[in-house]
Amino acid sequence: MKKRIAIFASGSGSNAQKIMEHFKRNADAEVVLVLTNNPQAYVLQRADNFEVPSHIFTRHEFYETDDVISLLKNLQVDIIVLAGFLWLVPKTLLNAFPNKIINLHPALLPKFGGKGMYGDNVHKAVLAAGEEESGITIHFANAEFDEGEIIHQSRFKIEPDDTLEMVKFKVQQLEHQHFPKVIENLLKKMRS
16 A cells, blocks of 8 residues: 655645655655645645645644644555644644654754744854855654754755855755655655
8 A cells, every 4th residue: 555645834835846746656655635834825736736635724723633633644644744844743743643754954953953943044044154064954853843863964065155045046956856755765664
């Protein structure tokens, strides 16, 4: 039976799209649901383009009910992928899917992680700190922002004349290149 992937995203969803592309013709896994906390998120259109069902949830539904967990369990989801999802995952969801929730962070953790460290905020902090390299970190989610066990890191050199847009572009290239493959490898390690 195919492994089943659910993607959580809060915004545009370019990584969600790369994951959906990657698994569209995959014999071993498929994306079965895209979830968002943002009714205006472009990821909903991307999911629709791939004929992947989507679900919009509220803060109340996510933190104070088991509705989202029930939905994921009913769909027999094997792995949850946080692809630009900005809310902290509640303990109830972490407990329901132990070591099955992974997150992508646009920097080399443990540096430049934590609350408020997402998107351009991260890249600006990296540049302001005069870092010589940046990259991506794929890690298991836990009860804290960006503190779960690291699964994969990829890095690149920051050139002296790199702008915010250049760093953002380089990070996104690494995300699109590595995130789907890391998910695929993790699924292969999971027992049927």
